[in-house]
Amino acid sequence: MPNAKLLPTGQARIEHMEMRGIVKRFPGVLAADHINFDVRAGEVHALLGENGAGKSTLMKILYGLYQQNEGDIFLNGERVFIKSPADAIALGIGMIHQHFMLVPSLTVAENVALGLKSSRGLLLDLDVVTNRINDLAKTYGLHIDPSAPVWQLAVGERQRVEIIKALYRGAALLILDEPTAVLTPQEVDDLFVTFNQMVDDGHALIFISHKLHEVLAISHRISVLRDGKHVGTVPTREATKQSLARMMVGREVLLQYDRPPVEVGPPRLQVTDARAASDQGTEALRGVSLDVRAGEILGLAGVSGNGQRELAEVIFGLRPMTGGTINIEGRDVTGQPASILNTMGMSYIPEERMVDGVIKDFTVAENLILQDHGLPVYSRNIFLRPGAIAQRCAELIQNFNIRTPSQETPIKSLSGGNIQKLVLARELARAPRVLIAAQPTRGVDIGATEYIHQRLLDQRAKGTATLLISEDLDEIMALSDRIAVIYEGEIMGVVDRANASIEQLGLLMAGVRQETTAEQSA
Numbered sequence: 333m334p335n336a337k338l339l340p341t342g343q344a345r346i347e348h349m350e351m352r353g354i355v356k357r358f359p360g361v362l363a364a365d366h367i368n369f370d371v372r373a374g375e376v377h378a379l380l381g382e383n384g385a386g387k388s389t390l391m392k393i394l395y396g397l398y399q400q401n402e403g404d405i406f407l408n409g410e411r412v413f414i415k416s417p418a419d420a421i422a423l424g425i426g427m428i429h430q431h432f433m434l435v436p437s438l439t440v441a442e443n444v445a446l447g448l449k450s451s452r453g454l455l456l457d458l459d460v461v462t463n464r465i466n467d468l469a470k471t472y473g474l475h476i477d478p479s480a481p482v483w484q485l486a487v488g489e490r491q492r493v494e495i496i497k498a499l500y501r502g503a504a505l506l507i508l509d510e511p512t513a514v515l516t517p518q519e520v521d522d523l524f525v526t527f528n529q530m531v532d533d534g535h536a537l538i539f540i541s542h543k544l545h546e547v548l549a550i551s552h553r554i555s556v557l558r559d560g561k562h563v564g565t566v567p568t569r570e571a572t573k574q575s576l577a578r579m580m581v582g583r584e585v586l587l588q589y590d591r592p593p594v595e596v597g598p599p600r601l602q603v604t605d606a607r608a609a610s611d612q613g614t615e616a617l618r619g620v621s622l623d624v625r626a627g628e629i630l631g632l633a634g635v636s637g638n639g640q641r642e643l644a645e646v647i648f649g650l651r652p653m654t655g656g657t658i659n660i661e662g663r664d665v666t667g668q669p670a671s672i673l674n675t676m677g678m679s680y681i682p683e684e685r686m687v688d689g690v691i692k693d694f695t696v697a698e699n700l701i702l703q704d705h706g707l708p709v710y711s712r713n714i715f716l717r718p719g720a721i722a723q724r725c726a727e728l729i730q731n732f733n734i735r736t737p738s739q740e741t742p743i744k745s746l747s748g749g750n751i752q753k754l755v756l757a758r759e760l761a762r763a764p765r766v767l768i769a770a771q772p773t774r775g776v777d778i779g780a781t782e783y784i785h786q787r788l789l790d791q792r793a794k795g796t797a798t799l800l801i802s803e804d805l806d807e808i809m810a811l812s813d814r815i816a817v818i819y820e821g822e823i824m825g826v827v828d829r830a831n832a833s834i835e836q837l838g839l840l841m842a843g844v845r846q847e848t849t850a851e852q853s854a
């Protein structure tokens with residue numbers, strides 16, 4: 333750790349930040365219950381916990397987005413009061429948000445300067461900003477063109493702009509909220525090089541992530557929160573994925589799954605030369621072809637925004653195709669509505685569960701029968717059969733471990749993990765022959781993730797043909813039999829899971845085709 337009290341960027345170091353006894357109450361919820369947390373210059377302190385554990389609440393307090401009900405914050409031993417992000421920035425605290433806070437139509441320099449006073453009064457000083465950006469880029473290896481419009485930048489480059497923005501504003505302590513969520517493995521490696529350089533120069537970094545291998549790779553200490561309380565802090569060298577998962581959930585968690593051999597059958601889902609437009613009218617799918625066979629999970633990997641959502645919607649009849657065909661077990665179903673596909677044995681777990689998966693003001697029971705309420709088992713003529721509905725819903729709630737006060741509870745009152753379990757229960761209750769699972773564990777905690785993964789493997793054992801669409805490479809690697817990679821609406825390659833490596837998939841995710849890619853095998 334450097335002896336100098338100033339960082340290379342000129343601002344004073346934050347030698348020690350400490351949060352003591354932080355309490356934050358929301359109506360009916362104790363989000364932070366007397367939490368203690370600290371970070372020192374020259375270290376990465378990782379913050380782990382399931383959704384709702386209190387991580388975001390604690391960091392929003394540190395950044396001035398929330399104010400605590402009780403407790404104090406100290407910088408270098410001095411008590412400070414942070415009432416807004418402006419206060420935090422003035423104290424040398426910056427935050428890199430999971431979703432980039434950039435204006436796409438502006439250049440890098442304009443985004444960095446946005447909201448700051450010009451050194452020339454009413455006149456712009458973008459040349460001064462540009463020179464400063466170049467200095468920061470050189471110091472931390474954040475290679476970027478200050479004159480480039482942000483919309484032209486790759487995802488990894490936009491991440492660099494966010495870091496430069498924070499450093500430009502004098503951040504000595506950086507809160508990193510899921511900074512790798514949308515990056516390829518190679519981009520993550522490059523980002524970690526930058527973080528290590530920042531640590532060597534004396535910055536203090538708080539790293540929030542749900543990816544245990546990244547936490548173990550980059551941090552010095554790890555703190556775990558659960559149900560708004562501080563469970564413990566451990567040196568990274570003493571931690572394992574298993575021990576961290578146990579701290580997060582409060583029980584042993586299965587991180588590796590048994591995948592017994594399954595006899596793979598003929599293709600049940602075949603997509604041929606699929607083409608479709610995005611919501612903005614641009615070409616989102618550019619001739620996608622793939623097949624999914626009975627008894628296999630085909631994982632579709634890729635960085636967010638490369639056509640995954642459009643492909644899922646095209647297959648399930650929710651988005652019109654501009655070209656190509658969709659076949660289910662040899663039958664052409666191109667352009668057929670979702671209701672017809674349901675009757676043919678296809679189920680769909682949508683990416684946006686609160687938008688496409690449930691109706692938030694409906695009850696648990698109403699959402700469980702949402703697509704099947706017209707079947708004779710649930711209705712007679714125009715009248716529903718409450719007894720039959722209640723009985724079936726009770727079975728699904730028990731079988732899929734959905735934690736709800738009652739069947740009449742509004743779905744919006746449930747946690748994200750339980751809402752996802754409900755969608756899973758509804759879709760798997762049909763005994764699907766083809767399953768489209770789009771981001772099935774996005775935003776759910778590690779316990780619910782374990783449960784959902786096991787259910788998908790159960791479907792595999794039953795012979796279901798599953799297309800698993802996920803941006804989480806760990807999930808893809810753990811569950812898939814074969815892995816396809818999509819980039820800018822095209823399939824870059826399909827590889828057998830047994831022969832796949834993170835490095836190879838990362839290159840494909842970045843659009844680098846490989847001659848050695850093993851295409852789909854019979």
